[in-house]
């Protein structure tokens with residue numbers, strides 16, 4: 001749990017009526033050409049002729065304006081933050097993750113409409129000290145930054161992603177949104193949402209959200225977004241690697257301990273069935289383009305997928321599979337898609353066909369797959385996902401020479417981090433700007 005002083009998202013009650021100096025003087029892109037008129041400490045502390053007993057907690061401003069004789073050790077223009085959050089003279093060892101400063105000062109990666117009431121514009125417009133505009137600015141309520149909680153655990157890069165989008169980190173009780181970081185704790189999320197109706201938007205970190213479908217459907221009053229499409233490139237690349245490895249017999253050669261006979265086939269010109277027409281399939285189609293394959297995409301909606309030879313609706317999946325040299329699965333796991341590849345459909349594939357699964361293990365009837373491999377009807381299977389998962393030691397699939405298994409590594413943590421970080425930042429920015437979120441979940445469709 002963060003310290004209380006860390007999680008305060010509301011501005012600190014301030015005894016100093018010239019508190020906004022940091023904004024006035026530190027927030028502009030351009031350095032101030034004229035000397036700061038709030039330079040002397042006596043003015044900063046109440047316009048009084050009597051010197052103030054305590055040092056100004058924004059004293060650093062004078063230095064920010066080059067008005068100090070002593071050079072500042074840090075060039076950070078948000079140095080005052082340490083005072084805001086710690087009120088101490090000593091610099092804070094680590095930045096407060098709930099500091100609203102980054103937002104107040106336009107520190108986000110994307111430029112946000114600034115909630116700061118002392119924007120440089122006001123200065124440029126010549127808003128005079130103590131004038132009506134200044135007084136209005138002093139008394140009008142400040143627009144609050146979007147407050148986002150990161151639960152049930154967080155990491156610096158997640159917090160940074162939220163801040164970069166222009167939001168402030170906050171505890172759940174004060175947040176309007178939550179970035180949920182656990183892949184498989186739906187009950188905990190349900191309890192959190194029930195306890196906190198203030199959480200109007202939930203960002204999930206994965207593309208496959210089947211463990212959370214019940215929670216999503218039980219909370220239709222919240223806006224739900226996920227990471228669908230985010231991991232398209234790495235997963236598509238993995239699918240292509242698996243397909244090429246299968247066609248080129250690499251699973252067998254990799255296990256061989258002696259020189260063996262030649263085997264393998266070309267991907268060039270092959271007939272492929274692609275189940276799912278979303279981010280992964282689209283990326284895959286771009287990658288496989290030079291192989292001049294005949295590609296049939298099956299998706300839920302009827303619109304043609306760019307780059308595909310043809311696109312079919314979900315009820316024509318048999319047509320896509322018939323005589324295909326390989327099937328690549330890249331669709332969400334739903335009631336309608338569980339065991340979408342069963343014994344009957346596996347039999348529709350061309351003799352020697354490969355099954356490549358980068359979606360979810362339960363799309364394939366594992367027993368039927370083992371049978372089709374044993375019978376010799378299939379050329380092989382390359383699986384990044386299995387049912388059950390993890391695949392238990394001793395499972396027949398492990399020992400089949402024409403089966404290639406990767407342990408759900410189509411999208412490793414290292415690959416996912418920058419991509420998810422980008423999605424979080426982008427969606428926070430969109431939420432603030434009232435733009436449509438990416439990866440918006442349709443609770444009825446289930447993805």
Ligand SMILES: NC(=O)c1ccc[n+]([C@@H]2O[C@H](COP(=O)([O-])OP(=O)(O)OC[C@H]3O[C@@H](n4cnc5c(N)ncnc54)[C@H](OP(=O)(O)O)[C@@H]3O)[C@@H](O)[C@H]2O)c1
Pocket residue numbers: 207208209227228229230231232235275276277278279280281298299300301302314330331332333336337358359360384385408409410411447
């Ligand atoms: N191996 C990994 O590491 C990894 C990583 C990320 C994701 N995944 C899995 O891959 C899945 C797909 O990811 P994505 O980012 O490509 O998702 P996506 O962009 O949401 O695309 C899903 C696609 O599936 C289609 N679809 C929905 N219901 C269908 C049905 N009954 N029959 C056929 N197609 C149907 C959708 O049709 P419409 O276009 O008509 O809506 C859409 O084209 C995820 O759900 C996840 O389970 C695995």
